[in-house]
Amino acid sequence: MKSRLTSFSAAAAAALLIALFSSLGWLLYQTVTQWRQANAQIKRTEASIQSAEQIYALTLSAESAMRRYVITGDQAALAPFSSAINALDRELNLASRFEQAAPGHHEELEEIAALAARRKAHFQETILLRRSSGFDSARVRTLTGAGSRITDELKAATQALSDRNRKDLADWEFKARSAALHRNSLLTTAFLVLFLLVAAALVAVLHTARRRRLAEVGLANANARLQGVLDSATQLSIIATDLEGRITLFNSGAEKMLGYTAAEMLGRTPDIIHSVTEMELRGAELSETLKRPVQGFDIFVQAARQGGYESREWIYVRKNGSGFPVELVVTGVKDHEGKLTGFLGLATDISARKKSQQQMRKLSAAIKHSPTSIVITDKEGLIEYANPKFFELTGYTEAEIAGQTPRLISSGKMPKEIYKDLWDTLLSGREWQGELLNKKKNGELFWEHASISPVKDPHGNITHFVAVKMDITDRKLAQRELEKARDTALELARLKSEFLANMSHEIRTPMNAIIGLTGLLLDTPLNAQQRDYVKTVNGAGEALLDIINDILDFSKIESGKLHIEKLDFDLRETVESTADLLAPRAQSKGLELACLVEPEVPPHLRGDQGRLRQILLNLLGNAIKFTAAGEVVLKVSSLAGDGHRLKFSISDTGIGIPAETQKNLFQVFTQADSSTTRKYGGTGLGLSISKKLAELMGGEIGLESEPGKGSTFWFVLPFEPASAPAPAERQGTEISGVKTLIVDDNSANREIVSRYLANWHMRFETAASAEEALRRLRRDAGGPDPFRLALLDMQMPVMDGLMLARAMRDDGALAGVRKVMMTSLGRDMAPEELAEAAIAVCLSKPVRTSALFNALNSALGGPADEPAVPKAAAARPRNPYFRVLVTEDNIVNQKVAVRQLEKLGYDSDVAANGLEALEAMKRWPYDLVLMDCQMPEMDGYQATAEIRKAEQDQRHTPVVAMTADALQGDREKCIAAGMDGYIPKPVRLEQLAETLAQWDTPLSASVLKELGELAGPENPDFLKEIFAAYLKDLPGRLEAIRAAFAAGDAPALQQAAHALKGSSGNVGALRLHKICRLIEDSAKGGSASGAGALMVALEAEAPNTRTVMEAAASGAAPKAG
Known part of the structure; x- marks a missing residue:
């Protein structure tokens, strides 16, 4: 009976448990369902509120667009109107769906739809009236205020609907919170029921061992399930306490969140995880509210003790002392009799939410107080937000930009292409940056630098545009x-x-x-x-x-228009030729001018030869100018460790420069003092130009000077190695070891010549006077090692070089010593004087290295690179076959050019401008044209273009500019115009002769080049064979021309001249070709008598052509003759 009773009790208990848990489950399901429905209704209510507000806003946008159309009549204004109306219809449909999903406001929505329909109809009527009757009629209709009243009614209706929805929203939010609280209570109850069941099971097992074992198993299972529930809430801190606040439960979520273990926290109070300051503040707050002291654990459970719950933000403190914000919900725990037995705290870490809120506040503050305008628009371009700086800058108000686009501030003065590029860039998803000219509300224009970026949703679709714009008006003005x-x-x-x-x-x-x-x-x-x-x-x-x-x-x-060139050049030749140019000036003042290029200096370099020469001319010219007596010495040396960084120094024995004026000496228009300016003249630009040139070439310049003792100006320039390999240096093998005596009273000259002789491995001694020289010569004359060579200075005190040479001639013991004279007199000694004094060679100072080397070889009877003693050039014979046309408008310059050409042996004609030159060239085939550039009627550039146009590919007459235009670029301008050369005025005779010689040559260099290319490297004797055949045929053709002329046979003369003309042209014998052409033209008239002068020219030129052609065939360069 007892067993059946026990079984019945067990079954009844099981049924009761099932019924209890089923009831709890059902209640929990109903509560969760109510909570979800409440949240869904909250979302729909919020959407309904937003929809009502959007209906009113879109009505305002449509009204604004309608007003713009009424005012402007621009059809483009209807586009935003239509967009707003369409959006309004969508919002009305959306609002209707909200009503269907959650009915209750049907009448309000019908009223809003009716008002919206009336307003739309009013819009359409006004627009139709504007189209049909014009602005005034539409304006009158607008001024009646009927439309505004409908808008106001619509505003009131939407506001009423929004207010009712907000009230409903508050109700639903209350319901949601109640459902959540009910859900938490059910969970708590479930925990308590489970706890009571476990307790009952424990009591039951006390009666019997079996029931005890069963109860233990049931309790273990229940505890496992409870712990499983608690441990699964890893993101939630769950802490339970008894009534005194001692912790009885500390889940794994709390361990993870706070860093404590459950073992560490059980039995302790929660104040360990709270800030003392925060607890004191909360206690004071509750004490003031409840009018009684509240402190300690009571501050957490005050509401729970009263049967309610409290949800509040607290700062939890981790075991390591760091704090973090949580949202803590505290509720009471009751037993089966409803008696409060403890408290339960559920905490969620809200650090991320707080950080996000803080960042949003910072961003909001930054945007609000930003010094730049910030505008946010939707994807259609309608402004949704503008910061205060925008309103401050433009003068518009927030109400005035509602429903507007940024075109509101457009000035209309920017190219359409700018805006097209802007939209193309943005719609492609990229940022656009640029400058825009915009207009304020008051009409004032201002410049902005805009950076506009698209904003995309998670799917990559553009939803908004953000423009950040900086006012740059002041910068643009500046x-x-x-x-x-x-x-x-x-x-x-x-x-x-x-x-x-x-x-x-x-x-x-x-x-x-x-x-x-x-x-x-x-x-x-x-x-x-x-x-x-x-x-x-x-x-x-x-x-x-x-x-x-x-x-x-x-x-x-x-x-900054002066450019530095980099070309290969011979440094030694440049330096020595520059010294040669100034030698006459030095000699006229009785100065010794010496030049030394140290042997270790590379002879071939790459750099700007012209600018180097200019600096040398400036500094050497100054040294000669400011030196009354003594010497000027130019030295070139390599700086240590860098063979291509050279130092040039010019030393003199002049007046010197005071230290206080040296620092300003390289400034523009500066000289040592006013007295030197008056005495010596000059612009004061030379040193300044030299300094600038040195710096442009990457170098530096300076000086050392002492008043009364002289000055040394120096400059250092970097060069590059020559691009082409340098020719082999002369080694002086023929003169190596020759014992030589250097006789010169000037120590600088003795040192320079000694350096050269040492480089050629010669043995030498020096003497400072003729008397000392004779003693040394006689000392060694009878010995085994006499002097073989003596270098004599012409200008020496007491006994000059010529007197010394004669004394050596008259001394039988010294007669075998070869003598080389060095003179500063500015002229070569006559051959008679050299022969009379038994002088082998005479050199002019400053002595060039190559000239000295050749002179020594020549004096000793060895080979020389070039003639040691230059001979005076003979007067140039008249060239009847080479005629020059001088094109010059200035009569004086015409006379100068004609006289200079006469002196050079050329016939010439004159044209006063380009037109006359063209007419003259039609009458005579000139060999060369000297062309002035600036002339009346037709200038030289146009005349040259006309000459080239007329010639085409038939012939090419050389045209050389002879102009006073001498600025940078003038030469290039002349060459670009088709001219072949350039001579700046004033025209120097030697420069003119050099230019004419380029075209007046017996043999054409270009033809020789073409013949060489035609032969190729595999046939080196081709040119020799061609010339040999021509020279073999030449006597016969000349004889045919002579015979025809002597017989007066014009046809035969024409034919013979034509034959020689052709062959001469083929081999490049230009002069003979020209003379034969003139003879041929003369004979075409039917008479041979007119060719008399040309026959004389032919007889004179034929031997000259033969000589030059033979030299060319042997490998020598053709010479102008």
């Missing part, structure tokens, strides 16, 4: 001022260049006459006084030309 200043500076520079060009041209034109005619006059018979006057005028003209060149160079440097 930039405009800078541009104006730059344009002004460029215009001033242009005017300055134009002035310098005109000044140079106008001065060079008369200077051409002064220097040209005085140069010609010096070659005529003059008495001493006349020659002195003419030399003075010529020197003054050269000085004036130097001043003009200094000014032009300074202008080029100042404007």
